[in-house]
Amino acid sequence: MVHLNYMGLSFKDRVYRTTKKIPRGRVATYGQIARLAGNPHAARAVGLFMKTNPHAPIVPCHRVVALNGALTGYSAKGGIKKKKEMLIREGVKFRGDRADLKVSRWKAR
DNA sequence: AAACTGACTTCTC
DNA sequence: GGAGAAGCCAGTT
Structure with a gap:
């Protein structure tokens, strides 16, 4: 097996x-997120x-972009465009x- | 209930 | 280094 669930949280959490x-x-x-969560190949799932x-306001999903920096999707209204503007406004x-990504990529570890 | 699809990435040739 | 295939999880149909 696989390694135990971190703090009993599912991959999703x-x-x-x-x-x-x-x-x-x-x-x-x-x-990157998938990797941090434990599944390097689960980017799609992410x-x-x-x-x-289900945590729209809680999870800043607009800060998640594709590997090449492209904004591949945005469910909230405004779509990609809005997402871009929001990020720019945050300083990205x-x-x-x-x-x-060279500059704005989140370096967690 | 099974199969398809999708806001993707990594590995291999 | 470009192109193709595999892999992952859950929501939809």
């Missing part, structure tokens, strides 16, 4: 918890969690339509 820790003005990638996220640097 770990993802949410990790996402919540993303500081303002920073962005994280799906894969995206799904955001999509159906953008390079065209993609977040500048």
Whole structure:
């Protein structure tokens, strides 16, 4: 087996918890979150969690972007566009339509 | 209830 | 280094 569930939390909860820790003005990638949560290949699942996220205001899902910095989705209204504006407003640097991960990538560990 | 689909990433050739 | 396949979890159909 697999390693035990962290604090009895399901993978899903770990993802949410990790996402919540993303500081303002920073962005994280799906894969990064998945990795921190324990499943390096569950990036897709992470995206799904955001999509159906039951903690909309609690989990800053707008701070989650694709590996290349592209904003691949946003369920709330305004869509990608709005998400981008929000991030910019938080201080995240953008390079065209993609977040500048070089500068704004959340470095957790 | 089973199969498909999706806000993705990593590994291999 | 570009292209293809595999892998992950849960919501929808």
